Amino acid sequence: MPRYLIRRLGQAVLVVAGVIVLTFAVMRLVPGDPAVAYAGPKATAAELAEARRRFGLDDPLPVQLWNYVRDLLGGDWGTSLHTRQPVRDDLFQAFPASLELVGAALIIALVVGIPLGIAAARYKGRLPDLSVRLSSMLAVSVPVFWLALALQTVFASGLGWFPVAGEYDASLDRTSPLHLYTNITAVDALITGNWPILTSTLSHLVLPALVIAAYPAGVVAQMTRAALIEESSRDHARLERALGFGETAVLTRFALRPALNPVLSLIALVFAYSIVNGFLVEAVFNWPGLGRYAADSIRSLDTPAIAGVTLLVAVLYVVANLAVDLLQGVVDPRVRAR
């Protein structure tokens, strides 16, 4: 195990280093001059030169890359051009809201996807199987921004069942202010027993979380089905059938646990994907997360902010991947040998 751990950690560090270089390279392709964007159109030549010097734009590229890496590791992620605040603080503020939204979506995806996958595997080749397969393919084919607009129009603006936008009713900040611990509104409201904000947040969560859940739910259903079908054709399943267990019992009592292993590692992989998909959904529902921050940054060509968001999500992906691999290495010795 220690050797596997070191090898896998080394790989992850290498990938993160590559991610930083690639982000740097992409950001240096910017046609506009970041100094102009920062100093404003009316800046004098002296102010421009000052901005260039401040951002180190006069240095040769390798020096800029070195400074960039040094600053990143020192905790300086640059200053956002549109909020004029450190990017790291902005990300720290926006990320918990995205985490809340995507977390809710992944819970929905598991709760919906796994039972559907079980039903499909149980009735393989029959009507329930076909309908689960088709609807999961529909779920992964739907454009999220369009689904977000459609649900918002029908269930919020039209029927008025859910709030149209935002994270919770802002007027509650006065009547029952929220104490922050984790910065995740729903969690903080729950642990401090702030019911008005909790219920308001949950009702605001429903529609955007459902939209983001569509893709992972479809993938989870397909994966559960495939893993169960494979698992139930193994020798242990034959033995269980011979012992008189029914088909449903074979699937749910014996095949499900080993089959869930790949499903759970899949969830870690779609996590980063869902965060990015959430960008589009957050824009529609005006959710105060990374997506809205990214959208504002894109509009103002705010390079340091875009670089920060890109880096954060990529690093999250590497960490999630690493966590899954290590967990599986602990659970399953065969993984370590690979």
Next chain:
Amino acid sequence: MTAPALTTLRRTPLRRLAGVDRLAVAGAVLLGVVVLAALLAPWIAPYPEDGGSATHPLEALLPPSGAHWFGTDQVGRDVLSRVLFGARTSLLIAVAVLAVSGVAGVVLGVVAGYAGGWARDVIMRVTDVFLAFPALLLSLALAVVLQPSVTTVIVAIAVTWWPWYARLTASVAASVATRGFVDSARCLGVPAPLIVLRHVLPNSLTPVLVQLSLDGGGVILTAAALSYLGLGAHEPTSEWGLMVQQGQSLFTTDWWVVTFPGLAILVTAFSFNVLGEGLRARLSR
């Protein structure tokens, strides 16, 4: 597992598939309809000039009717015509992205898989780095940096897409390289480039082709998302994501402006997915 699948696919594609997986056939038919719509758009669109910059302010935002099946948009253009022309944009992007990233990925993957050693390590570590960015994220960053256009969308997505094919091809090619016929060729003195080209490459392609058809939907969705964010196609090009973005504030009052382009994206991505799923089921049997 790869060699027999490839020969059957090659011999009589349609008849073999028909007996094999109804899903694949359904997907192929659905996708065929979309392709036909794209190819024939200038002839079957009821108002072909509306696919471009024509405007009819007096006919703005008419609901669906006999004259305009999908209604008209803010400047009076026929939505059905624009949806049909939009199929051209989306399929062009999908084909270009899959071709570019497919070729790049397969070439690098075959080299990595056959050569092994440090070549494989270097190529795989580079794909690791690219795979750490969700496709939409990296193409978003690239599209911000480049000028918004259809070409930008193609470049941005292709840059994020090739590593998948490199990985897949590398693993298949590595297993093909250990097979007997490759050894025989090597013993006969066939030079390595020729072995790769004549023996390893053709026998590694089938899983990649299946993956390409599965990924068509993903490319279409990513491209539509970029255009929706204003980073892709722009007026007067007919593009589905752009149409949704332009009509989104009208959804409550004039639903048809947003609904039909969105459905077009859904149907096209769905047809790619159904076809790909069917082919994959066929391959894994």
